[in-house]
Each structure stands twice: as structure tokens, then as C-alpha cells.
Amino acid sequence: MKKALIAATIVGAAAAGVIYYLTNRSRAEQILDELNDTADEGRRLAKKHLRKTRKKVNNMIHEHMES
Numbered sequence: 001m002k003k004a005l006i007a008a009t010i011v012g013a014a015a016a017g018v019i020y021y022l023t024n025r026s027r028a029e030q031i032l033d034e035l036n037d038t039a040d041e042g043r044r045l046a047k048k049h050l051r052k053t054r055k056k057v058n059n060m061i062h063e064h065m066e067s
Helices: 002-066
Strands: none
Touching: none
16 A cells, blocks of 8 residues: 555656646747747847948948048
8 A cells, every 4th residue: 555655646746747847848938939039029120220330331431432
């Protein structure tokens, strides 16, 4: 009887661990998806500012050469 209780406890703990892992895994995947979206948005903004900066630098160079 004692061995059966120990075995049941081990199986129950393992099942609880699997359930806990699976619930946290889905939450971790959600967090990673949000981070991916945020990184995409940051990349898009950086690219936009880089294009604007290039245009400004080119305009400054042309203005300086003309004067």
C-alpha cells in the first residue's frame, strides 16, 4: 500500500509538471509572438528614419555644394 501511494504521488507530480509546462509554454509563445511584432515595428520605424536621414544628408550636401 505504501509503494502504491508513493507511485501515485510521483505520477501525480509528473502530470502536474506536464500541465504546468504546457500552460507556461503557450504563454511563452504568446510573449515571443508579441516580441516579434514589437521587433518588426521597431525595424520598420528604424528603416523609415534611416531613409529620412539619408534624404536630409543628401539635401545638406547638395545645398553646401551649391553655395
